[in-house]
Amino acid sequence: MPDHPTAQATEAILIAASDLDPNSLTEPEIVRKALLSLATASDYQIFGVCADSQIQGHLALKAYTKAFGYEVPPTIGKASQNSEHGIYIKFNPRTNLCHEDTYSGKYRGVLVSYQSDFADGHCGTYGHFPLDLFHL
Template identity: 45%
Template sequence: MSVQNSQNLSLDSALKLLKTLSCTDSLTVTTAGDRQQLAQALLLVVNASEYQNIGICADSVEQALTALVDYLTTFEYPLPGDLTPVPMQTPVYLKFNSQKMTYYLDTYTGDYRGVLVSCQSSENESLNGTYGHFPLDLFASV
């Protein structure tokens, strides 16, 4: 991933960056600058949209819940009170709906690991879309 200075990233620039990087098989963030710009772009789009759905594919329930907490904290959402790991010994898919503040958890048989964020806006349709695949730990150090 090659990115430019993120100091003055506009919403349009953020959307272009996210659309360019979305739906790739694997998004590798190799530098701190890339991570910072990707995080900033996603946060700009999330803050401009009305609500989001977050899809997480992880190796374990614990890993999925950790990613969810990191993303929700960064997006300034309250954490659901029922984030208790359930015993599952397989990879999992977790889907979170920020409009209802609920999540769904199930087993996952695919190879992908990461996060998809689907943004919705009735006021600015250019924001509507699914972005990612983002690293599980994109916001771990934010």
């Protein structure tokens, strides 16, 4: 794999790694590099975290935003730390807004949505990636 893959090749890596069981991700470093590489082809990213608990969700969000070069998100909502169904956190670094709610879906992990203001910028959403892909 070249040091600087094309956006199309990088996107293929992310599509192939999306929604895998976190334990079956065999090359996490390649996925980390692909996520960060594609960020250079977009203007900003929005993060969606599906986790079992508020604490687990906050840790994942902080690790991902730090890896992408964003400030740590502001204090997040008031959801229960131990929801019986899980928690969903959405963070938009451009607006610095964070939303948190209970989540009853089966998926756990992080969605990364690439956003562009220009026609030649990359747009797309990929994931769910492992909550611990970017360890703090």
